Amino acid sequence: MLAEQGADARSLGIREAAKAAGLDGVIVTSDESIAYLTGFRPMQLERLFAVVVTEAGGSVVVPALDVGQLTDAPPSLERVSYTAASDGMAELVAALGGVRSVGVEEDHIVFARAKALEQQGISLAPAGALVFALRARKSADEIEKIRRACGVIEDALRQVFAELRPGDVEWEVNARVESRLREQGATDTHALILFGENAANPHGQPGPRELRNGDVVCADLSACIDGYWGDLTRCATVGPPTEWARRAWEVVREAQAAAIEACRVGVTAREVDLAQRTLVEAASELGQCLHGAGHAIGLAIHEPPFLVPRIETPLEEGMVLTIEPGLYQPGIGGIRLEDDVVVGVDGPQILSTISLDLVELSSS
Amino acid sequence: MLAEQGADARSLGIREAAKAAGLDGVIVTSDESIAYLTGFRPMQLERLFAVVVTEAGGSVVVPALDVGQLTDAPPSLERVSYTAASDGMAELVAALGGVRSVGVEEDHIVFARAKALEQQGISLAPAGALVFALRARKSADEIEKIRRACGVIEDALRQVFAELRPGDVEWEVNARVESRLREQGATDTHALILFGENAANPHGQPGPRELRNGDVVCADLSACIDGYWGDLTRCATVGPPTEWARRAWEVVREAQAAAIEACRVGVTAREVDLAQRTLVEAASELGQCLHGAGHAIGLAIHEPPFLVPRIETPLEEGMVLTIEPGLYQPGIGGIRLEDDVVVGVDGPQILSTISLDLVELSSS
Numbered sequence: 001m002l003a004e005q006g007a008d009a010r011s012l013g014i015r016e017a018a019k020a021a022g023l024d025g026v027i028v029t030s031d032e033s034i035a036y037l038t039g040f041r042p043m044q045l046e047r048l049f050a051v052v053v054t055e056a057g058g059s060v061v062v063p064a065l066d067v068g069q070l071t072d073a074p075p076s077l078e079r080v081s082y083t084a085a086s087d088g089m090a091e092l093v094a095a096l097g098g099v100r101s102v103g104v105e106e107d108h109i110v111f112a113r114a115k116a117l118e119q120q121g122i123s124l125a126p127a128g129a130l131v132f133a134l135r136a137r138k139s140a141d142e143i144e145k146i147r148r149a150c151g152v153i154e155d156a157l158r159q160v161f162a163e164l165r166p167g168d169v170e171w172e173v174n175a176r177v178e179s180r181l182r183e184q185g186a187t188d189t190h191a192l193i194l195f196g197e198n199a200a201n202p203h204g205q206p207g208p209r210e211l212r213n214g215d216v217v218c219a220d221l222s223a224c225i226d227g228y229w230g231d232l233t234r235c236a237t238v239g240p241p242t243e244w245a246r247r248a249w250e251v252v253r254e255a256q257a258a259a260i261e262a263c264r265v266g267v268t269a270r271e272v273d274l275a276q277r278t279l280v281e282a283a284s285e286l287g288q289c290l291h292g293a294g295h296a297i298g299l300a301i302h303e304p305p306f307l308v309p310r311i312e313t314p315l316e317e318g319m320v321l322t323i324e325p326g327l328y329q330p331g332i333g334g335i336r337l338e339d340d341v342v343v344g345v346d347g348p349q350i351l352s353t354i355s356l357d358l359v360e361l362s363s364s
Numbered sequence: 365m366l367a368e369q370g371a372d373a374r375s376l377g378i379r380e381a382a383k384a385a386g387l388d389g390v391i392v393t394s395d396e397s398i399a400y401l402t403g404f405r406p407m408q409l410e411r412l413f414a415v416v417v418t419e420a421g422g423s424v425v426v427p428a429l430d431v432g433q434l435t436d437a438p439p440s441l442e443r444v445s446y447t448a449a450s451d452g453m454a455e456l457v458a459a460l461g462g463v464r465s466v467g468v469e470e471d472h473i474v475f476a477r478a479k480a481l482e483q484q485g486i487s488l489a490p491a492g493a494l495v496f497a498l499r500a501r502k503s504a505d506e507i508e509k510i511r512r513a514c515g516v517i518e519d520a521l522r523q524v525f526a527e528l529r530p531g532d533v534e535w536e537v538n539a540r541v542e543s544r545l546r547e548q549g550a551t552d553t554h555a556l557i558l559f560g561e562n563a564a565n566p567h568g569q570p571g572p573r574e575l576r577n578g579d580v581v582c583a584d585l586s587a588c589i590d591g592y593w594g595d596l597t598r599c600a601t602v603g604p605p606t607e608w609a610r611r612a613w614e615v616v617r618e619a620q621a622a623a624i625e626a627c628r629v630g631v632t633a634r635e636v637d638l639a640q641r642t643l644v645e646a647a648s649e650l651g652q653c654l655h656g657a658g659h660a661i662g663l664a665i666h667e668p669p670f671l672v673p674r675i676e677t678p679l680e681e682g683m684v685l686t687i688e689p690g691l692y693q694p695g696i697g698g699i700r701l702e703d704d705v706v707v708g709v710d711g712p713q714i715l716s717t718i719s720l721d722l723v724e725l726s727s728s
Contacts, residue, residue, distance in 0.1 A: 066567055182543075
C-alpha cells in the first residue's frame with residue numbers, strides 16, 4: 001500500500017500540518033487513517049487503536065494481540081502495545097509524551113475517550129480536516145488501486161446482469177455477488193442489488209423478494225481490494241423498460257454527466273451536487289431526489305468531501321469522487337447511475353469503462 | 365424483532381432509567397441500540413441517526429432517505445427527518461425539546477457531535493451502561509434468535525470441515541462460507557478461517573495461503589440473522605494432529621469448560637476470564653494467552669460486559685456471552701474454542717450442540 005508514497009512521508013505530512021495548525025500533536029484513530037500511516041487496517045471493535053504524531057516522534061498504539069500485524073508500519077513509529085488488563089488509554093496518554101494541545105479525528109474518536117484525555121489535562125481540537133487534506137489527494141498508485149477495484153466490480157455487474165432471471169431471490173443474488181467479489185480478492189464488500197419497489201429505497205436491505213417481469217433492478221456494488229474501494233451502480237429492467245424507467249434513466253444519465261463535468265479543480269462540493277440536483281429535482285414527476293451527488297472514496301468507502309448542498313470544500317487535483325445521482329419513485333422503483341471520477345488537471349477522468357445503458361434482462 | 369417485548373416498553377425502560385440517573389433525557393446513537401428501540405438497524409456511514417427519549421416523549425431522527433424503513437418503530441416515537449441540506453444536528457437538538465442534562469452512548473457518539481451539543485448548552489453524561497443494562501438481559505425471544513444464528517453457523521462449520529482439502533485457498537474458503545451464511549439469511553457475517561501459522565494471529569486476515577498437510581485450521585464464524593449474532597469457533601488439523609495441536613486443544617477445551625462453568629449469576633466478568641486464563645497461562649510452553657474469555661453478544665457481535673481482567677460487572681440472568689479461550693504459538697498456529705452461553709438461574713446453558721472435537725481432515 002505504501003510503495004509509492006512512504007508512510008514516513010505521510011507521518012511527516014501530519015506533523016507539518018499539525019505544527020502549522022498550532023497543535024503539539026495529533027491522535028489518529030480511524031481505521032483508514034491508521035491504514036494510511038501504517039499499512040495496517042485494524043479490526044477495532046471495542047479496542048483502542050491509534051497513531052500518535054508529535055514534534056518528538058510517532059507511535060502506533062495497538063492491543064498486544066495485533067502487534068504481529070504491524071510489519072509494514074514504518075520503523076520510525078514506535079510500537080506501543082497494551083494487554084487485556086488495560087483499555088489502552090494510559091498507554092495512549094504516555095505516547096503523547098506530555099504534549100497538551102492535541103488534534104483528533106473528531107468524527108471518529110468517541111466521547112468517552114475524548115473525555116478521558118481531557119481529564120488528563122489534554123486539550124483536544126478537531127483535526128479531521130487536517131488528516132483528510134492529506135488523504136484526499138490520491139497518489140497515482142492509489143488511483144490505480146481504485147481503478148482495479150472498479151474493474152473487478154464491472155466484471156461482477158456484467159455477470160449478474162447476464163445471469164439474472166425472474167424468480168431469483170434478492171438476498172441470494174446479493175450473497176452470490178459478494179462471494180464472487182471476495183473470491184477476486186475483496187476484503188470487504190457491499191452489494192445492494194434491489195428489485196422493483198425495493199429499489200425505491202436507496203438504503204433498502206436485500207430480502208426474500210423474487211425478481212418479476214417488469215421490475216427495475218438497481219445494482220450498487222462496492223468492494224475494497226488491496227486497501228482501496230471502488231463503488232459503481234448500474235440499472236436494468238426485466239423485459240422492456242416501462243415509460244417511467246426509460247425516462248428516469250435518461251434524467252439520471254444526464255444528471256450524472258452534468259455532475260461529472262463539474263468535477264474540476266476549484267469547483268466546490270456544493271456546486272457538483274447542484275449540477276445533478278437541478279436536473280433530478282426538475283423531474284419530480286418521475287421520483288424524489290433523496291441524496292447528494294456522491295462522496296470521496298479511497299481507503300474508506302465514504303470519505304469527505306461529501307457532495308451535498310452544505311459543503312463548500314473546493315475540489316483539488318487527485319481527489320476521487322463517486323458521482324451517483326438517482327431518482328426514486330415509492331412503490332415503483334429507483335434508478336441510480338454511479339461512477340468513480342478523478343479530479344485531474346485536465347478535467348474529470350472516469351475510472352470505469354462499463355456502459356451506462358439500462359440493461360434489458362430476459363423476461364420469463 | 366419486537367414481538368415479545370414491545371419497543372414501547374423498551375423506550376419506557378430507557379426513560380425510567382434516565383430519570384433514576386437524574387438525567388432529563390437520553391440520546392441513543394449506536395446501530396444496535398437504535399435497532400433495540402425501533403426494530404430498524406440503520407446504515408449510518410457519516411449520517412446521523414438517533415433515538416431521543418425524554419420525559420415528554422420520544423423521537424427517532426433519521427435522514428430523509430431512511431424514513432421509509434421505520435415501519436416497525438413504535439408509533440409513540442415521533443419521526444424526525446432531515447434532508448441532505450442539513451447534518452441533522454439542528455433536528456436532534458430540536459427533538460430534545462429544551463432539556464439540558466442528557467445521557468449519551470459514550471462509546472458511540474463522536475467528539476464532533478458531542479461538542480456541537482455542548483455548544484448548545486446541553487450537558488452530556490455517559491449513559492451507555494444505562495442502555496446496556498436493558499440490552500444485556502436478553503428475553504426468551506432474543507435468546508432463541510441467537511440460538512438460531514448458532515444453528516446456521518454450526519451447519520456452516522460442519523460443511524467447511526467436510527469439504528476442506530489441501531490446496532484450498534484461505535480467502536476463497538472464507539468467501540464461500542460467508543456466501544453460504546448469507547444464503548441462509550445472514551445480513552452480516554464474519555468468517556475467519558485461518559490456516560497453519562496464520563491461525564497464530566487471532567485477528568489475522570484470510571489471504572492467498574493454501575492449506576497444507578499438517579496445518580491446524582482455526583475456524584471462527586459469526587453471522588447476524590434476524591438482527592441477532594451467533595459466534596462459534598472450532599478447530600481441525602490436516603492429517604493427524606501434531607503433539608502441539610493435540611495438547612493445545614486439550615488445554616483450551618479445559619479452559620473453555622472452566623469459564624463456561626463460571627458463567628453464573630453474580631460472578632464477575634473478571635472472574636469468568638480468570639477461570640480460563642489460569643489454565644491457558646499455565647500452558648505457556650504451548651503458546652500465548654492473547655485475549656480475554658469473551659464478550660456479551662446479541663444485537664451487536666461484541667457487547668459489554670467484556671470478559672477481561674479489568675471488568676468487575678457481575679453477570680445477570682439472561683446475559684448471553686461468548687466463551688472463547690485460545691492458545692497461539694507464533695509460526696505454528698492457534699487453537700480456539702468458542703460457544704455462546706446463556707447465564708441462567710439454573711446455571712450456564714450452551715446455545716450450540718456441535719462437538720468440540722479437534723476434527724481430523726483428510727491429507728493429500
